Amino acid sequence: MTKFTAGVATAALIAALSSAAYAETTVRVAYDADPVSMDPYEQLSGGTLQLNHMVFDPLVRWTKDLQFEARLAESWEQIDETTMRFKLREGVKFHSGNDFTAKDIDWTFDRIKQSDDFKGIFAPFVDVEVVDDYTVDLKTSEPFPLVLHTATYIFAMDSAYYSGQTDDGKDKAEIVKHGDSFASRNISGTGPFTVTEREQGVRVVFDRNDSYWDTESEGNVDEIVLTPIKEDPTRVAALLSGDVDFIAPVPPTDLDRVEKADGVNLITMPGTRIITFQMNQDRVEAFKDARVRQAIDYAVNNAGIVDRIMRGFGTVAAQASPEGYLGYDASLTPRYDLEKAKALMEEAGYADGFSITMMAPNNRYVNDDRIAQAVASMLSQINITVDLQTMPKAQYWPKFDERAADMMMIGWHADTEDSANFHQFLSACPDSDSGNGQYNSGAYCNAEADALMDVANTETDPAKRAEALQKLEGMLYAEAAFIPLHWQNLAWGAKDNMNAEDIVNALNFPYFGDLVVSE
Amino acid sequence: MFAYLVKRVFQAIAVMFVISLIAFAIQGNLGDPLRELVGQSVSEEVRQQLREELGLNDSFLQQYLRFAGNALQGDLGTSYFFKEPALDVILKKLPATLELVFGATLIIIGLSVPLGVYTAIKPNALLSKIIMGLSIVGISIPVFLTAILMIFVFSVELGWLPSFGRGDIVPVWGYWETNFLTADGWAHIILPSIALASIMLPLFVRLIRAEMMEVLQSEYVRYATAKGIRPWRIYFVHALKNTLLPVITVGGVQIGTMVAYTILTETVFQWPGMGFMFLEAVNRVDTPLIVAYLIVVGFIFVVTNTIVDLIYGLVNPTVNIARMGA
Numbered sequence: 001m002t003k004f005t006a007g008v009a010t011a012a013l014i015a016a017l018s019s020a021a022y023a024e025t026t027v028r029v030a031y032d033a034d035p036v037s038m039d040p041y042e043q044l045s046g047g048t049l050q051l052n053h054m055v056f057d058p059l060v061r062w063t064k065d066l067q068f069e070a071r072l073a074e075s076w077e078q079i080d081e082t083t084m085r086f087k088l089r090e091g092v093k094f095h096s097g098n099d100f101t102a103k104d105i106d107w108t109f110d111r112i113k114q115s116d117d118f119k120g121i122f123a124p125f126v127d128v129e130v131v132d133d134y135t136v137d138l139k140t141s142e143p144f145p146l147v148l149h150t151a152t153y154i155f156a157m158d159s160a161y162y163s164g165q166t167d168d169g170k171d172k173a174e175i176v177k178h179g180d181s182f183a184s185r186n187i188s189g190t191g192p193f194t195v196t197e198r199e200q201g202v203r204v205v206f207d208r209n210d211s212y213w214d215t216e217s218e219g220n221v222d223e224i225v226l227t228p229i230k231e232d233p234t235r236v237a238a239l240l241s242g243d244v245d246f247i248a249p250v251p252p253t254d255l256d257r258v259e260k261a262d263g264v265n266l267i268t269m270p271g272t273r274i275i276t277f278q279m280n281q282d283r284v285e286a287f288k289d290a291r292v293r294q295a296i297d298y299a300v301n302n303a304g305i306v307d308r309i310m311r312g313f314g315t316v317a318a319q320a321s322p323e324g325y326l327g328y329d330a331s332l333t334p335r336y337d338l339e340k341a342k343a344l345m346e347e348a349g350y351a352d353g354f355s356i357t358m359m360a361p362n363n364r365y366v367n368d369d370r371i372a373q374a375v376a377s378m379l380s381q382i383n384i385t386v387d388l389q390t391m392p393k394a395q396y397w398p399k400f401d402e403r404a405a406d407m408m409m410i411g412w413h414a415d416t417e418d419s420a421n422f423h424q425f426l427s428a429c430p431d432s433d434s435g436n437g438q439y440n441s442g443a444y445c446n447a448e449a450d451a452l453m454d455v456a457n458t459e460t461d462p463a464k465r466a467e468a469l470q471k472l473e474g475m476l477y478a479e480a481a482f483i484p485l486h487w488q489n490l491a492w493g494a495k496d497n498m499n500a501e502d503i504v505n506a507l508n509f510p511y512f513g514d515l516v517v518s519e
Numbered sequence: 520m521f522a523y524l525v526k527r528v529f530q531a532i533a534v535m536f537v538i539s540l541i542a543f544a545i546q547g548n549l550g551d552p553l554r555e556l557v558g559q560s561v562s563e564e565v566r567q568q569l570r571e572e573l574g575l576n577d578s579f580l581q582q583y584l585r586f587a588g589n590a591l592q593g594d595l596g597t598s599y600f601f602k603e604p605a606l607d608v609i610l611k612k613l614p615a616t617l618e619l620v621f622g623a624t625l626i627i628i629g630l631s632v633p634l635g636v637y638t639a640i641k642p643n644a645l646l647s648k649i650i651m652g653l654s655i656v657g658i659s660i661p662v663f664l665t666a667i668l669m670i671f672v673f674s675v676e677l678g679w680l681p682s683f684g685r686g687d688i689v690p691v692w693g694y695w696e697t698n699f700l701t702a703d704g705w706a707h708i709i710l711p712s713i714a715l716a717s718i719m720l721p722l723f724v725r726l727i728r729a730e731m732m733e734v735l736q737s738e739y740v741r742y743a744t745a746k747g748i749r750p751w752r753i754y755f756v757h758a759l760k761n762t763l764l765p766v767i768t769v770g771g772v773q774i775g776t777m778v779a780y781t782i783l784t785e786t787v788f789q790w791p792g793m794g795f796m797f798l799e800a801v802n803r804v805d806t807p808l809i810v811a812y813l814i815v816v817g818f819i820f821v822v823t824n825t826i827v828d829l830i831y832g833l834v835n836p837t838v839n840i841a842r843m844g845a
Contacts (some may be wrong), residue, residue, distance in 0.1 A: 036600060037602075043556070043557065043558060044557075044558030044559075044560070044561075067561075083643055116557060116561055116565045116569070117558040117561055118558075120560050120561065121560075132569045174603075177556050177557070177569060178556060178569075178572075178573060178597070178599050178602070179597055179602055184602060199791075200601055201600075201601075201791065201796070201799065202684075203617075208646075227683075227684065227789070228789070229683055229789045229791065230786065230795075230799070231786055231787055231789065233667050233670070233787075234667075234670060234682060234683050234787055234788065234789055237667075237670045237671060237674055237675050237682045237683075238682045238683050239674045240674075240675045241670075241674035241678060241681070241682045242678070243682050243683065243684075244683050258635075272724075296759070363802070375746060390652050392550065393550075393554070393803070394549060394550025394551065394554065394555065394801075394802065394803070394804045395548075395549070395550040396550075397550070397551055397554040398550060398551045401563070406769070411668070413560075415558075415560060425560060432563070432564075435562050438560070438562065438563070439559075
């Protein structure tokens with residue numbers, strides 16, 4: 001080999017190595033929808049939170065096993081009954097170049113209080129007090145057990161960037177639900193990615209934040225292209241044909257295909273959204289009798305629904321709280337016994353049954369209309385004749401607000417990731433002042449149960465809370481306050497080299513900043 | 520001619536008025552837009568307040584008059600979801616849809632004429648029977664099924680063509696970005712165009728075939744044959760010309776229908792056009808966008824039909840457009 005060719009070979013080798021080292025790693029992600037806005041506090045939805053975890057950082061975040069992990073807060077301590085002190089990370093910069101300090105947390109908190117969607121979660125909080133540049137106190141009006149749960153929703157916004165006026169004289173900080181606002185189109189956080197391009201409904205392009213503070217994170221993705229693909233079969237086809245690298249959700253009908261396909265991984269996880277039916281006691285006299293409600297619970301084969309309709313893509317439920325929540329009581333097991341159901345109906349004096357109406361959405365939950373059909377036919381076995389109506393969610397929710405049918409379907413995910421939230425919205429005595437029982441179309445009302453919820457909402461000792469919440473679940477179970485069906489599972493599909501299983505969680509916001517794509 | 524156009528414009532205005540009224544009347548039954556704007560745990564009180572701000576609590580007449588007043592000044596309302604004027608949103612999506620319709624039209628014209636003529640000339644040939652058989656299949660399979668089948672075969676199994684989206688597009692002018700200038704763009708538009716064409720193509724093959732068979736029986740074709748003119752010239756110059764009249768009439772109406780079919784095609788292929796946008800708007804109860812879409816599509820219908828009438832006059836001199844105005 002001459003000197004010349006050796007030199008060329010070496011140069012080529014170096015070029016190849018360096019290009020490998022600096023190769024851009026792009027991940028193409030397809031979700032069923034893209035975020036409605038770039039404003040982190042405009043709409044409380046999965047899409048917004050997914051975006052927030054890419055472009056912003058919360059004070060603390062959930063780990064895969066539902067523990068808290070320090071992010072912008074380095075440490076925290078309870079300094080009195082109503083105050084939690086957070087020590088903030090130093091040397092963090094926003095994408096705009098501004099330094100992140102305590103005043104940004106204070107400013108963000110005030111803005112959250114203005115947000116229609118988020119202020120409900122923050123209702124127990126009264127103020128953020130800035131102690132010094134890197135220390136804040138989060139204050140609640142009463143002792144409150146879910147301070148850290150709620151801190152997962154505090155995504156530091158760049159207060160200098162979002163302050164002032166736009167060219168046409170609008171406040172940059174304003175939150176606008178309908179119509180244009182500065183924050184819905186401009187974004188500056190501390191997170192692992194910046195948004196470089198966005199065409200709503202078509203795609204969002206994220207670029208790695210080169211000066212990201214979390215240098216311990218091994219995430220090596222330089223660019224993420226997020227495309228919404230609404231149609232389930234198309235989304236799956238895009239993954240299988242290699243047009244995208246990562247999809248969510250994978251529909252139940254395609255789980256097998258994705259699992260068996262070469263080079264592609266299926267990741268499933270029990271979710272936390274409970275699907276239930278409520279029985280309206282104001283409309284149907286018989287539903288006031290706990291025995292009738294129990295009979296219905298015994299007549300509904302929820303294991304069968306998970307098996308046949310959901311194709312195993314759900315976890316059979318006997319209570320609202322999924323495993324891992326404080327209120328989860330493993331001793332509560334699903335009830336299905338047709339003979340017992342008939343006996344209970346007879347005991348209650350309804351051996352001949354009665355007729356009811358039922359409503360369910362047909363595009364809100366996984367297989368919602370088919371589940372409702374199955375439940376309706378199961379009820380006919382105990383002589384309850386069901387007149388079922390299913391409709392798109394846009395029409396369903398107004399009907400739900402009117403309590404327009406005797407049995408209505410409702411699915412619920414606790415925004416606080418806490419058991420008390422299920423009872424507060426789904427089964428507490430309806431009260432328009434406190435907002436309790438806002439989604440309790442059954443009008444179930446039990447003062448004892450509500451008292452247990454109140455205890456749990458002010459008790460800060462986890463052991464005592466767990467006791468109260470489990471007692472509450474047991475009470476609702478014994479009384480058959482509602483018919484629990486299952487928790488919907490979550491499913492992601494990704495190419496093998498994505499290592500997607502490391503970044504997904506039951507909360508359904510993958511931490512893309514930590515995604516490591518292997519060669 | 521001028522009188523005809525004036526009459527057409529008045530018709531168009533009347534049609535648009537009726538469409539806007541109907542669109543407005545149905546929006547109350549589409550559901551509650553607030554549900555899509557706010558999170559699930561937001562209180563009824565807050566929702567009522569937003570409803571008030573959006574003017575959704577006003578009477579139908581009040582809402583309609585406000586809309587009509589703005590519409591006359593070119594403002595069709597602001598989309599709840601896109602947070603932009605509804606007309607802008609539609610105009611941005613329009614080129615994608617028109618390119619798709621154009622692609623499908625190319626396929627339809629390019630294939631229906633030779634196939635229609637061939638099956639008319641050789642009605643008993645095996646190939647003719649296969650073509651006619653396939654056309655029945657084409658008509659009877661719904662577009663979304665054709666589309667999903669094609670994605671499965673050509674994208675997933677064979678890996679020849681991409682499965683969704685528009686790919687590399689090149690800006691041309693204003694909101695218009697085109698697929699036809701890059702290889703990637705061409706690859707992306709092939710499957711959606713075929714899917715969209717699949718419903719119309721069989722119709723046109725059958726139409727041309729039927730017309731052609733009728734014309735081939737006529738006296739002047741027999742005379743031309745007897746005169747010794749080459750068959751090719753008889754088929755494509757003398758006979759085909761006289762089959763085109765009904766084809767153009769049906770074609771004009773079908774272009775409108777094709778715009779409607781783009782809703783399905785675009786949804787399956789995640790094609791960022793206005794058909795897909797419309798379906799999404801219905802799901803989200805984005806009423807300003809729904810109403811604006813219906814008006815724009817109504818406008819496209821009226822315009823294409825007017826153009827068809829004008830072409831009619833060019834192809835068939837016995838149709839006197841000047842007199843149609845009277």
